[in-house]
Amino acid sequence: MVVNCEQVWREISNYLEDDVDPNLRVAMEAHFRECERCRSVLEGTRNVIQLYGDERMIDVPLGFSHRLQRRLEENIQPSRRSFLGWMVAAAAAVVTAGALELASSASSRTPPLRSEHAQPGAGIPPDLLVVVSDNAKTFHVAQCPFIHDRKTVRTVTAREAQQQGYVPCVRCMKQYLKQT
Amino acid sequence: MPEEVTSLNSAADRFNEERLIQRIREGEHELFYELIRPYERRVYSAALAILRNEADAEDAAQEAVLKAFKNIRQFRGEARFSTWLIQITVNEARMWRRKERAHLVEPIVDREDAEGDYIPRDFADWREIPSETLERKEVREKLAEALEALGHIYREVFVLRDMQHLSIEETAKALGISSASVKTRLLRARLMLRDLLAPGLGGTWNTRLHFAKGTKPW
Numbered sequence: 001m002v003v004n005c006e007q008v009w010r011e012i013s014n015y016l017e018d019d020v021d022p023n024l025r026v027a028m029e030a031h032f033r034e035c036e037r038c039r040s041v042l043e044g045t046r047n048v049i050q051l052y053g054d055e056r057m058i059d060v061p062l063g064f065s066h067r068l069q070r071r072l073e074e075n076i077q078p079s080r081r082s083f084l085g086w087m088v089a090a091a092a093a094v095v096t097a098g099a100l101e102l103a104s105s106a107s108s109r110t111p112p113l114r115s116e117h118a119q120p121g122a123g124i125p126p127d128l129l130v131v132v133s134d135n136a137k138t139f140h141v142a143q144c145p146f147i148h149d150r151k152t153v154r155t156v157t158a159r160e161a162q163q164q165g166y167v168p169c170v171r172c173m174k175q176y177l178k179q180t
Numbered sequence: 181m182p183e184e185v186t187s188l189n190s191a192a193d194r195f196n197e198e199r200l201i202q203r204i205r206e207g208e209h210e211l212f213y214e215l216i217r218p219y220e221r222r223v224y225s226a227a228l229a230i231l232r233n234e235a236d237a238e239d240a241a242q243e244a245v246l247k248a249f250k251n252i253r254q255f256r257g258e259a260r261f262s263t264w265l266i267q268i269t270v271n272e273a274r275m276w277r278r279k280e281r282a283h284l285v286e287p288i289v290d291r292e293d294a295e296g297d298y299i300p301r302d303f304a305d306w307r308e309i310p311s312e313t314l315e316r317k318e319v320r321e322k323l324a325e326a327l328e329a330l331g332h333i334y335r336e337v338f339v340l341r342d343m344q345h346l347s348i349e350e351t352a353k354a355l356g357i358s359s360a361s362v363k364t365r366l367l368r369a370r371l372m373l374r375d376l377l378a379p380g381l382g383g384t385w386n387t388r389l390h391f392a393k394g395t396k397p398w
Contacts, residue, residue, distance in 0.1 A: 012371075013370055038301070044306040056315075057314065057343060058224075064238060068245060070342060076249060
């Protein structure tokens with residue numbers, strides 16, 4: 001069996017997958033020994049597969065895993081527990097909520113605003129989910145196009161954002177600023 | 181070419197994976213991240229292959245993972261969990277693409293298989309690009325740029341088969357096409373990438389690439 005260059009190119013991918021019949025494989029090997037051009041195609045294709053197959057070629061954005069984990073935490077309900085487990089958890093929740101409430105009322109008296117020019121906003125639902133990023137001053141709804149430093153963005157409630165000194169975005173939170 | 185060999189596929193890992201799935205189904209939902217963690221990079225790269233935009237790919241990847249959680253009871257164990265997860269990701273990313281780019285008309289070359297054989301264009305002696313050069317960011321960027329220049333039907337197949345090491349059959353299943361189509365597209369993708377990275381051509385077949393001769397980072 002003898003093969004020409006066109007037949008070799010057509011089968012070169014299958015050849016590298018070891019997915020050609022033995023007679024064709026022998027014929028192709030003979031062709032590669034004789035034909036520099038097809039050897040170049042073979043070596044190049046093999047090199048391409050080797051390079052792109054390297055784990056280092058799969059690159060994810062900084063913070064990807066963290067954001068994915070957070071998204072799961074926000075959307076996946078925790079385990080079902082035994083009745084006793086629930087009671088313990090419920091009691092703990094009451095204690096924690098009380099403590100948080102105290103902390104919240106304490107901090108809400110004098111929240112140090114990150115921006116001295118900003119309005120604190122009014123009537124923002126405390127449980128509204130908003131996003132903040134590390135080096136920014138404002139909090140936003142997730143779809144807001146004016147979010148800074150998206151790499152460090154995290155989702156918190158409006159109450160938490162305010163406790164941390166963030167102020168409402170003048171664009172996406174406009175409705176709450178009008179009321180002040 | 182060697183078959184896929186990764187520790188993720190060992191029998192012990194698969195057994196652990198099955199147990200994890202069982203426990204999640206029984207209510208230990210917080211274990212779900214542990215289940216998908218080995219595959220999160222693949223999920224992202226599959227979404228990126230389809231969407232070509234990092235922000236969209238990340239959003240689609242997150243949605244896909246949530247869908248996998250919501251539908252974990254439907255996973256029957258006939259395919260590998262990773263294949264099932266990638267299949268969900270491909271569907272999610274395609275929906276995303278339709279939604280985001282409904283107003284754009286895709287070029288025909290992106291929707292259909294090109295007819296006829298692909299003829300390689302560069303026959304100069306192949307100068308090997310060693311794997312060690314992948315340590316350099318600019319090399320990885322050039323390779324990513326070349327990949328991005330492929331029509332999406334070729335890029336999808338190439339990413340699943342050659343980068344994520346799915347088998348031909350798994351790639352076909354994940355993309356909803358025949359194994360024969362996978363092979364045809366894979367051949368073309370590999371040859372096109374070879375031409376793009378070839379020493380003599382400079383990637384001139386596609387104007388989106390600007391590899392000037394002699395300026396490649398390898």
